[in-house]
Amino acid sequence: MAPRAGAPTSIACSTTRRLTAALVLAGLLGASATATARAAAPVAPAASVASQAAVDRLGRGTLVDFVELRTVTAGQARQELRDDRWDPGTVRDDVTLYRLVYRTVDATGRPTTATGLFALPTNADRRLRVVSFTHGTELYRRDAPSTAEDTWGIAPALTFASAGFAATMPDYLGQGEGPGPHPWMDIPSETTASLDLLRAARSFADSRGRSLEREVYVSGFSQGASAALGLARALRSGADAFFRVGAIAPISGAYDFRRAELPALLRGDLDDKASVIYASLLLVSYNRLHHVYDRPADVFQPLYAETIEGLLDGSHTPTEVLRGTPENIDGLLTGPGRALLERPTGAFAAALRETDSVCTNWRPGVPVRLYMAVDDQEAAPANTAHCQAALRATGTDVRVTRYGPEVTHSDSNRLGTAVVVRWFRELG
Numbered sequence: 001m002a003p004r005a006g007a008p009t010s011i012a013c014s015t016t017r018r019l020t021a022a023l024v025l026a027g028l029l030g031a032s033a034t035a036t037a038r039a040a041a042p043v044a045p046a047a048s049v050a051s052q053a054a055v056d057r058l059g060r061g062t063l064v065d066f067v068e069l070r071t072v073t074a075g076q077a078r079q080e081l082r083d084d085r086w087d088p089g090t091v092r093d094d095v096t097l098y099r100l101v102y103r104t105v106d107a108t109g110r111p112t113t114a115t116g117l118f119a120l121p122t123n124a125d126r127r128l129r130v131v132s133f134t135h136g137t138e139l140y141r142r143d144a145p146s147t148a149e150d151t152w153g154i155a156p157a158l159t160f161a162s163a164g165f166a167a168t169m170p171d172y173l174g175q176g177e178g179p180g181p182h183p184w185m186d187i188p189s190e191t192t193a194s195l196d197l198l199r200a201a202r203s204f205a206d207s208r209g210r211s212l213e214r215e216v217y218v219s220g221f222s223q224g225a226s227a228a229l230g231l232a233r234a235l236r237s238g239a240d241a242f243f244r245v246g247a248i249a250p251i252s253g254a255y256d257f258r259r260a261e262l263p264a265l266l267r268g269d270l271d272d273k274a275s276v277i278y279a280s281l282l283l284v285s286y287n288r289l290h291h292v293y294d295r296p297a298d299v300f301q302p303l304y305a306e307t308i309e310g311l312l313d314g315s316h317t318p319t320e321v322l323r324g325t326p327e328n329i330d331g332l333l334t335g336p337g338r339a340l341l342e343r344p345t346g347a348f349a350a351a352l353r354e355t356d357s358v359c360t361n362w363r364p365g366v367p368v369r370l371y372m373a374v375d376d377q378e379a380a381p382a383n384t385a386h387c388q389a390a391l392r393a394t395g396t397d398v399r400v401t402r403y404g405p406e407v408t409h410s411d412s413n414r415l416g417t418a419v420v421v422r423w424f425r426e427l428g
Contacts, residue, residue, distance in 0.1 A: 061199025225253025
């Protein structure tokens with residue numbers, strides 16, 4: 001979950017302009033049988049999504065097209081990062097930014113395309129270490145990294161690439177220039193979109209006379225923190241024949257909706273407007289994939305039941321979404337809607353178990369660090385504590401860096417990224 005700084009929260013921050021948060025879920029409307037089967041399926045590592053033969057058959061990761069967006073000199077990178085309150089201290093190289101269009105699969109496993117940002121340092125290195133950074137929640141599809149018009153959307157890629165890494169930032173399904181609605185907080189499709197962008201980036205780099213190292217340093221913010229763990233888990237379990245995970249550094253994630261995020265949201269511990277947006281996204285997006293309600297009026301108050309699904313279709317700006325939603329949870333949800341979030345059942349509970357599995361029952365086998373804001377008003381701090389405990393239960397040594405007090409959700413992205421890029425450089 002998370003946007004930038006400025007307005008009430010990441011939502012508000014990125015809200016008057018965008019809402020970079022960390023909870024995104026909105027898949028394509030598949031056959032009800034497919035959605036039901038997917039929701040009821042036992043949770044398994046997202047990595048074992050497909051064999052290499054299946055990947056090859058579907059053409060996943062095939063580069064379809066690319067657009068050279070612009071070249072940013074080192075001096076320009078320092079200025080742009082500084083102006084948007086990011087740390088420019090590791091900038092050394094000019095960077096060229098590209099939008100890649102590539103083949104992947106949608107949330108029901110059908111072939112589709114997606115877009116993502118690929119940033120290459122313009123230095124003499126032929127072989128490059130690679131970072132995958134997955135972004136926070138964006139309400140408006142054009143705020144995704146490869147189509148963003150502001151520094152916030154590209155800052156992590158600019159930070160890592162100007163420090164000498166090749167950097168990928170997937171737009172996710174249904175954002176940027178990808179077709180269809182966005183499956184918010186759907187870990188399997190976030191994982192496939194991230195992994196397939198890495199494959200496309202490798203092909204593109206080869207065509208430029210560059211090559212990518214096998215080890216992928218994985219990071220992400222808010223919604224992207226869970227996506228980063230999904231990708232790391234996939235790489236760890238051998239989902240790709242070439243890439244493997246090298247280190248993991250998620251920032252301010254909502255890793256445990258059932259036991260951390262939703263209870264805090266319903267208690268009023270988080271920012272009111274952010275809670276409204278995330279609850280709306282969760283219900284609307286999960287319903288598209290898992291059928292968690294029959295009619296919007298079953299879970300949303302009459303004033304919003306007829307408009308909320310259309311409002312969250314990716315074509316509306318954060319400002320439009322903020323104006324079209326109530327100021328607090330009580331104004332949004334019906335009694336049954338609140339009860340569903342308090343005590344998830346059926347397909348909704350099954351979907352949340354999958355979302356909440358990113359830290360559980362697997363051993364990364366590589367260095368892991370978590371970053372969070374102690375006063376976070378969007379991603380409840382308990383999320384990070386639960387993730388750390390789950391990973392430690394598998395024998396993983398997890399260090400947590402805490403920022404605060406008064407560090408906002410979006411500022412934890414700026415602070416965390418500054419530390420992560422230095423840590424990744426030390427690991428080389």
